[in-house]
Amino acid sequence: MAILKGRKKNIDNLNSPTISIGVALPLGEESILNPQGGTLSIREQSKTNLINLLLTQPGERLYMPEFGVGIKSYIFENIINKASLQEKIDQQINIYIPEIELIDVDINPSEIDNKLYIKIAYDIIATNSVDVIQLNFDPNQAYEPQGLTPG
Secondary structure (H helix, E strand, O other), X not given: OEEEOOEEEOOOOXXXXXXXXXXXXXXXXXXXXXXXXXXXXXXXXXXXXXXXHHHOOOOOOOOOOOOOOOHHHXXXXXXXXXXXXXXXHHHHHHHHOOOEEEEEEEEEEEOOOOEEEEEEEEEEOOOOEEEEEEEEEOOOOOOOOEEEOXX
C-alpha cells in the first residue's frame, strides 16, 4: 500500500502509467516534485537504480559506505582489470538491487583517449524481462546514459 499526499492507496499494477514508483534520472524538479515525473514502471526504476549504483562512489552515500561501484574512477586508469570490475558490479547488484539478475557485462576501455564503454545486460525478475544499458564515459563530454532494448 502506497501513501500518496497523506492518504493510503492500493497499487495493484506497478506498471500503472499514472503513479510514479520512484525518482527518475536526471534529478530535477520535474522528477522529484511531480507525482507523474518519476519512473512509471518496474523497468524504468530498475534501470535508474542500476545507473545510480554504477555512478555512486563508495563512501558517497550516507550510512551506506559500501554502496556504489564508482565507475567514473576507472576512466583514467592505465590498465583496467575487467574481471575485477565485473565481479564488483555483480557483487553490488546482488547486495543492493536483488530485484535484477546480471546476465552479462561488457567492458571496453580505450586507453589512448581515456574513454570507457560499459554495456550491461540484466534480467528484471519481477517482470521476467531482459534489458540492456550502455554507459559511455568520455572525459571531454557530459555523461549521458543510453538505455538499449534488444530487438
